[in-house]
Structure formats: structure tokens, C-alpha cells
Amino acid sequence: MTVSLHGLAVARGVAIGRAVLVVSSRVDVAHYFIQASEVEAEIGRLRTARDAVAQELQRLQASVAQMKREDAPHELAALLEVHQMLLQDDALTEGVKHWISERLYNAEWALTTQLEIVARQFDEMEDDYLRERKADLEQVVERLLRQMKGTAAVLAPPPPPRRARTDSDEGEAGEGDFDVPLVLVAHDLSPADMLQFKKSVFAGFVTDVGGKTSHTAIVARSMDIPAVVGARSASQLVRQDDWIIIDGEAGVVIVDPSPIILAEYGFKQRQGELERERLWRLRHKPAVTLDGEAVELLANIEMPEDSTAAVKAGAVGVGLFRSEFLFMGREARSLTRLPDEDEQYEAYRRAVEGMRGMPVTIRTIDIGADKPLDGKASKQEYLNPALGLRAIRWSLSEPAMFLVQLRAILRAAAHGPVHLLIPMLAHAREIRQTLALIEHAREELRAQGVPQGEVKLGAMIEIPAAAMMLRVFLKHFDFLSIGTNDLIQYTLAIDRADEAVSHLYDPCHPAVLRLVADTIAECRRQGKGVSVCGEMAGDVQFTRLLLGLGLRSFSMHPSQILAVKQEVLRADTGKLAPWAQQVLDSDEPSELLGH
Template identity: 50%
Template sequence: MEQKETDNVTAVMALHGKGVAKGIAIGQAVIMGAALLEVSHHLIAPEDIESECVRLDNALRAVFNDLEYIKNNLPADAPIELAPLLTVHSLLVADPLLASETKNLIRHHRYNAEWAITTQGQVLSKQFSQMEDEYLRERASDVNQVIERVLSFLSGVKSFDLKSIQTEQVTDLPFIVVAHDISPADMLNLRDKHFGAFVTDAGGPTSHTAIVARSMHVPAVVGMKNVRSLVKDRDLMIVDGEAGLVIVNPSPLILSQYCRLQKQYETEREFLLLQKDAPAVTVDGVHIELEANIELPEEAKLALEMGATGIGLYRSEFLFMNREQLPSEDEQYEAYSSVLKTMGNKPVTIRTLDIGSDKNLNDEATVAVNPALGLRAVRYCLAHPEMFLTQLRALLRASVHGRLRILIPMISHMHEVFAVKQYLEQAQNELMAEGYSINDNIELGAMVEIPAIAIAIEPFLKELDFVSIGTNDLIQYTLAVDRVDDEVVNLYDSVHPAVLRLIHMTIQAGDKAGKHVAVCGEMAGDVLYTRLLLGLGLKSFSMHPQHIPDIKQIVRHAHTNVLRTKVAKTLNHAIAIDLDEVNAS
């Protein structure tokens, strides 16, 4: 946080978080209450235990019914992601374990219902927050949002009422919603209101707040830790969703500068979107594929709107999490085929279940000394063949609806590739015996996220149709740095020469073998690294859909031969990469 005095003695507070939805918003703050922080905790009398349990049941039932009503009555123009996100919350609040464990706290410790549900929510949230996988870790926010909603029903006080605030609006500026976190249901209530941005204490790039904000094209900065306690209602705010910057009560000079930047951004965005169907071809005629990463089937439509040439990564974990039972084959088939149908003749890369060893799918916690190196991803799937076969059968059945690529995460040994192929053959034989049709041109690929596969890539390429480099984990494993550990995050270096050489080796080997190589990690969607990756020889990028127009603009003005010369010189003669030199025009 930075405090400073400007020429006209206006105090400015600059706060930094994670920018998850691009754009610039200027407006007045509206503080969203947090029931979780405000409920009373007290012991109840023994004779009140059962009535307190009944009060809890009533609140859980009311929340479930409310969420189901909202989901079943979504307006036609609601963000497409809201329905499945609301389903996640319905499943969480209906989980019998939530009710039974909370009642145990009421009966054995004589906690009031608010105290008990808060305590149990903290237990569940901690289990999620300790997970290695970033997407699963973000589900701690869903637990907290559900607990918030239950607490609101228990107390009879709504945590947020925008209507009363709107009637007092004194300017034409949009509202900037400031909250600890925002649930999908609350976001729906905001949809028709005059608001310009989301700013939250909690959350990350894969939180539901981030997902919906990007869908609604609303700037958002999350993970700010204490913004809700630092900002007051009616404070003038600037939100820079790209820089992850929030400026509170800016001076006239700063305000005028951001007004110009806002207009400039909107003009540039309009121009980039007009170019969405233009081919991503470099100055020297190299065709570049710009594909999309998605978490929900509905996001495939956004990918097309942004000009994606395919889906480079569909994370299938969303179908499996926050539920009592594993998704059936038919349910998975519907999700996968929906994406394939939406994308038409464009390729769709679906990654098989990528889950860590720190939590089983049936919510039974397990002990793992080092989850990042344990029974996760393909290791987990091969250890649970019945579950894996169900997913493979669903994928093969869906293949008739488009161009399917199956992507296997965390491959490190050839025997894992052979095992996956055997299960694919078994699934195919079963389906054909049952009379199902299967596409003959399904491609099988592996994630390159463990240094071992990058170093020994050639034999893997002989058995695979393509590979996709997951830079997030590749950097983490190469440098032995946990990228979510604040104490060592400064050592997480995307342009460490060792990391870049592994990427370069993989791309070169792919070119030599005539196999498709993509990058689907965060580097692919960051304009800072676009020229660098082009200079390393990359021809296929996969990123969040909203990043595609910006990356395409850089691609269309790049000269790959010039960039390759620059990058080769840097790789061969430096212990650190000079990005300024690479990005210089």
C-alpha cells in the first residue's frame, strides 16, 4: 500500500491485487457486507440443542431452495457461466456431511448454529486452500460463499442490498463493488445495476468471481486481502483490471490521466475485436494458432467470440468437484459433446482429470507428504481405472461431434503412455461392441509439465500425436519453487534460462517429428512473453479467451526470423533473459 500527497493535498491510496478481468473502471465504492465476519458466537443451553439443529436444517433448506430458484429462473441474457456455478453452490449446501458435522458441533460443544456452521466452513475451506491445484484451491471461496448465505438466512439479515444504495446515488459514476468475496447469486443481482468493477479481498484467476467478471467484460481485481476494511462507501475509485491496481480517492491529475487511459483502452479494445476474424499471421508469413483455455462448457461460446481457432485446454475437473458422486458417463458425454458441437470443425483439446493427492473425489481427506509430487493427475487416474474408463468412454462417444484431442496431464514415464493407450483401446472396444460410433481421427497428447518428459521428449513424440507445455507446473518443478508460497514466490521465474531451454527443446523436437506443440500455461496469454515464445519457435498458443485479441495484435506485427535470432543469442550467451531486448521493435 502506498500513501502520498499530491500537489492539491489530496490523499491517494494505491492497493495492489491480482488483475483477473481487463479494463479500467472509474466509480464510487459500494461496500458489500460479510455475514461471516459479523455473526454472534455463543453457547446454547442443553435444552435448546435440538431446536438449534432444526434452525440449521431450515436455513440449509432455505438456501438450497433459493439457489435452485435463482438457477431455474435465470434471465436469457445472464452470463452463461452462472447456472453451473449456482449448481456447485447447491451441491455444497445440500451435502449431508455439512449438516451432520455442523450438528455435531452443536450437540457436542453447544455452539449456536451460526458459530457451528462458521467453524465447519473454516474446516472445509482449509482443506481446499491447502490443495496444490490452483483451480481446486479456489473452491475454498465457494465454501465461504455458501456459509455466508446460510449465515444470512440464520440471522435474517441480507449481507448486501444494492437497492437501498442505488436510491441514494448522487453521481452518474458507476458503482465499484468492494467485498470480501462475491457469490454467483450476488453477481446475478448486480447484472442489471449500474456498476463498473469488482474488487475483492479473496479470490484468484480461477475463482468464480474472476470467471464471471471476464464473461461480463467487467474489470476485476481480486486477492487484495484487506481492501474491504480500507475503503469506505462513496470513496472515488479507479480499478485497473490489467495491472491489478486499485486507486482510492485519486487526485484530479491522476483521475484525468486514467480518464484518458480508459477512453484509450476502450478504443483499442473495439479495434482489436474488429480484427477477431483476421488470421494470426506474422509479418514473415508464419501462421500462428491462438486457442482458448476454458473451465466450463459454456465458455466455448466466448472463445469463438474472441476469435479462437480452437480449444487448447478444457479442464475437465469442474465436472468432478464439489459433489457427492462422480459424474456419470452420460453427464460427461453431454459436457464434452457440447463443447465439440459449439466449436464445429475447430479442434477441441480436453484434458483428462487432473486432481491432486491431497484430496480424494469423495471428499475423504488423505495425508500426502508432498501432494505436488504424489498421486495426482494421470497417476491418480491409472490408480482408479473404473473412474478413468468412464471418462475415456464419455470422451470417445463425444468424439463424433467434432475434432477431439485427448490430453493426459503429468506424464513422466513411457509406461504411463502405454497404459493410457491400453485403456483407450479397452474403452473403444467396449463402445463398439455396444453399437456406438467413434471418430477415427482422435488425437492423443500429453502435458509437458515435468522436466523429465521435456529432456527425453523424442520417444514420447513417437507415441503421441501432440504435446502441450504447461508452463505453470514446468517452471515450478524445474526451479523447485511453490508458486503459491509467498516466502519463495520471488524465485518463481518464467524466463529462467533452464525453463526456456526446456520449452525450446520441446518445440524443436516437435518440429523435427512433425508433431503439434502448444503452450497452454499462463505465459501463452501474457503479452510480455509473446515475442519470446515466437522466438523460441512456438506456433500454437492457448490462453483465456479474452487475451486472444491482444496476443493476435502482437503476432500480426511480429517477424519470427528476427525474433528467433534475438532469442537464440540470449539463450546461448546469457544467464538471464533480457525481455526488453526481445520485445524491442
């Protein structure tokens, strides 16, 4: 039966494929693909964990047998026996082997996938006693996961991309068929998971939670694949290998579509591909408006290798290198596990050299809220993580770590033009502390005789307080970069990752537009550079407004550059300026913007 689910559209396009579920677990589970040559080793990890859990249960059974009856009731011994039976059950072990060998999942991912399938079988049982055994199965799997955590494999590169299914393919692909597109479905995905999947084979993804500017959504846009977040119960309603359609334009997920619906979306998918091909022809055309205003279109990147996509899309530089993605998946409470100076230097150098002489803006680490270092931090750990120890606040609280990053960035600047961008500044004392540490890092490199380069210094304007003290900022910085994602969040008191209040997240709010406009105007007045690097920069619905407000530097994901360039080429800034002022003066700007 066809089912439609509704969420938030965060990356445009249409994806059609088989569902791959990432199942939630109380134990932190890594999800990655292995190589075909590693299948036996991964099954060996599973076998080792199963044997260890079996021995653990045997020890518990032996200790129970030695206890007095009043200390160890018969039910406890029976329960341990049930756990032993479930541990050896073929439905569990053979199923896990199937996901490892056929889909090349790592053992933990395969185990949670099979748990979800078997658990649903328990839910459908009529007998109450048998139905309640699902909890026992979950406990057994949790024991296995905890055992495997000590034998975790190093992340392997993904297998080669699978051939997409075409209209000429006959019949329906079965389980394990590598000839069909795969679509990821999960309750939520950490930024670290998203980075791993970014290198892989998925045609689209769906999550139960998240907002339009959550980091999961941002990475999805950088992957240029259709995505829907905030689809609430998608991970419960979709089953492994279900055929599903993701409509990234409408924010709709269609499960088990009929042939007619499949044909309709297949046509829509081909139309989108034709539009992308048409935009691709603009990649070498300079971004100049009809009235001769040159516009700088920059790229946002997460990893050094993303510079290749930026150059291909026609970016004239990197306006935002999110350096925190180099730190993802590390143990947050152990600074020795974070990338050292040489590892960071090599990453920044690769990005600089990859841009072939064009400038690279490296933002210092911005962790916290929806970007925990180790993928485990949750909202329960803080009263409000978005207002807590994040971004520059965390860096200043860990000066040794911060100096390592600053030295690495300064060293990379010897290989090409680098701009250094500081996130989430709000106080003059934070500015002074940051500048002092930058100078300290320079002195350390000079003392060691290590080559370094000059950098332009910039600050993010993403807190209303910062937008209201621009003159203080412009005394110390060469340029400003407006981070609209957080600026909207903090101006409107909206958690941008929470789908429950996503309808209140409004880039068109008069207060937000006024802060953006004032920042652009003040920078132009003082002859300082200013760009927008938040999601507004890559949204073609805002291109004309930002141009009318005087913005001449946009930074966005490479996948969005050509669509924005098309709007720039069609724009006349002289005519847009008075209209933009009308939008600013309006009580309902969205009406004039056509939103």
C-alpha cells in the same frame, strides 16, 4: 480516507464499483445469487435454521439446569443465555434479511456478510466485556451455518446483469442499489466459487491471497475483468459497499477514492474500452506473420458455453478444455457424486458442436493443489498438494472414474474433431497405463455398440522430467502441449498460488526458456504438433520470443486472442529467430525481453 493496497495484477483493465465482501468462515459457505422470486424461500431457510438453533440452545439450558452446581457453573448458563439473545438480535436477523432481499445473496452468504458488519461494531466498543462478545456471535453464526448446510438450496441462475453507472447518473447510490457496478473482495475464492461468479454481475475482484497463475487468477482472465490477487489484508480493510477502484495493470486497489482519483481512473477505463474496440476489428483477420507464417490461435475454456466466446474472438479451435471444472463443487470422497458418463458426454458434445467443426482439445481431469474437487481441501491435508496425488496420478488411482471420462470423450468425438490431452505425465509406465485404459474404454464402447470417434492423443509437458524425455513421449503421442504454469512451478520449486514467493515465479528464467525451446524444437524435428497452453501463450510480452523459437500454435483465454493476434500480424519470424537464440543464450533473458 483514501487507502491504496498493492497486490499482483492478473487481469488487465480498470474496474470502479461498490465492494461486495465474501467473508471467510470455519464452515464451508456457498456464495451465489438467488432469483427475486426466491427471496421469501431463502428467508424461510434462515428462519428454520434460527428456530432449530434456538431449540438446541433451550435443550442445553434445560440440561444445565438439571446439573449440580459444581458440574455446571453459573457462567455456562449465562453464556447460553447470551447466545439466545444474540440469536434473536435484530441487528443480526434484520441485516441478513436485507442482504437477501436487496442484494439477492443466498442465506449463507448474507449471514456471513452481516456477521462481518456486526463483528466490526463489537471491535469498536470500548467496554472489554462487550468487545469480547464477538466470539459468542461468531459461535452463534457457526451454529446457524451448520444448520443451514442440511437445507442448502440448489444453485439458481444469477439475476440479470445490472446497468453500469454512467457519468450522467446523479448522486451516490445507496445500499441495495442495482444501478452500480459491483466489485468482489474476498480472502480467497475456490475455482467452484469463481465459476459461479463467472456467470454473474461483477466488474472486477480482489483477493488477499493467490499468485498470477493460481486457478482463481486464470478464471478471472477468462472472465476478462480486472483483478488483483495477493492484496494481503484487502478483505479486512475494505468494508461492505465501499467505493473501490481496481487497477489491473498496476496491481493496485484504491479504497474510498477522492473525486480527482475517480475522474482519472474513469478516463483510463474509457481508454481501455477504446483499445478493446480497436482490437475487435482484427477478429476475422487470419493470423499470419509479415513473412507469411500461419499461426494457430486457440482458446482455453472451462465450460462448454465458453466455446461461444472462443468463436466470437476468432479462435480456430480449443487448445485446452479444462474438464475438471465440470467436477468442481462435488464431494471428492464420494465418486457417486461426480458427473456420470452421460452428463460428461453432453458437456463435451456441446463444446464440440459449439466450435462448429473446429478441433476441441479436452484435457482429462486435473485436480489437486489449488483445484480441489469439493472446494474444501486445503494445504493442511497434504504435506505438499502440488507434489501429491493430482492430475493423471489421481485418474490412474481411480480407473473406474477415469474410464467413465474416457468413454464420454470418445463418444463426443463422434460429433466433431476431438484431441485427447493427458496432464502431468512423467513416467513411461504412466504412459503405458494411460494408453491401455484408453483402449479399454474403446473396447467397452464397441461392445455396447455406442458410437465413438477417432481422437488425436496428446500429452502435457509440465514436469521437467517429461521435457527431458521427449523422444519417449513422441513415440506414443500425436502432439504435445506445454503447460508453462506448472512447468515454471516445478522447475523453480515455486508454489504458483503462494503470493509470499510470487516474486520468484519467473517465466524468463533461463532453465524454463531452455525447456520450452527444446520441446518446440524436438516436436518440429519429428513433425509432431506442439502448442503452449499455459499463461505465457496469452502474454503479449512473450509472443515474439515464442514465434522466434518456432512456435506456431498458441492456446489462451478468448479474451487474450486479439491482443496476441496483433503481435503476430506485426512479427517477422525470420528476423525473430536469431534474436530468440540470443535470449536463450543469455544469463539474464529478462533484460533482452524488456521485462
